[in-house]
Amino acid sequence: MSGLLKTFVVEDDPEQLATLKQIINNHIMINDFDMCLTLATGEAQALLDEVNAHPDSEGLYFLDIDYPGQALNGLELASKIREQDVNAKIVFVSTHAEMAFLTFERRIEPLDFIVKDLGQAAVKEKVEKDIRIAYERYTKQGVSSKAMFSYSKGGQLFNLPLSQVLFIETGMSRNKLVLHLVDRIVQYNGKISDETVAHPELFRVHKSFLVNPNMLVRVDKQAQLGYFENGETIDIAIRKMHDLLALIKQAQLPVKLN
The missing domain is CATH 2.40.50.1020 (LytTr DNA-binding domain)
Incomplete structure (x- = not known):
């Protein structure tokens, strides 16, 4: 593995942002994962600036679909993240369940789409599961890419x-x-x-x-x-x-x- 799996959150509701931060930090700490919550913000552009500044990073990204009043929405942000971070693990946490199909139409390939209306307990369970899945894939991906050589003939x-x-x-x-x-x-x-x-x-x-x-x-x-x-x-x-x-x-x- 190449180092820490960086985790990012963009949520424009301050209360929901604080809840996600707590869930993520607690789950990382309890499981002693080699991860860190690098950025938790309400501004989509702030995350894009971070990704552009570190184009070789791999991350787990929790995004909403809609950021009212901002230049970027969640789908546009996810597409730009995917351009820089081809191995990005992207999770949408949104009330807009009807928008899920657009993530496939835009070839974003999200890890998960969590509907906020499921309730806080269900959202927490799904976020924790996605953290575990993302971390497992990241560690396996790091081992295989460093230990193996591939060629085509x-x-x-x-x-x-x-x-x-x-x-x-x-x-x-x-x-x-x-x-x-x-x-x-x-x-x-x-x-x-x-x-x-x-x-x-x-x-x-x-x-x-x-x-x-x-x-x-x-x-x-x-x-x-x-x-x-x-x-x-x-x-x-x-x-x-x-x-x-x-x-x-x-x-x-x-x-x-x-």
């Missing part, structure tokens, strides 16, 4: 433990990549720039090489080479050497340096 998707990946290099043909695994080599279609984005655990040491730092056993600074346990090597660009060494030191990786 022949129209089929392959998933394997990241610990099997040594490095990726550009192939001889255009848009071909060569994946070096602990026990085999696989060629597939792709761009190394795309893989750099898709797999942030890997490090771009050269325009042609993307390495799994955890699998390096030795780095020769003078020869500008990285070594793996199976004897394979990769070139390390001069401008990338400093950053790689800093990463190795920061992560305290057992890599021999000479």
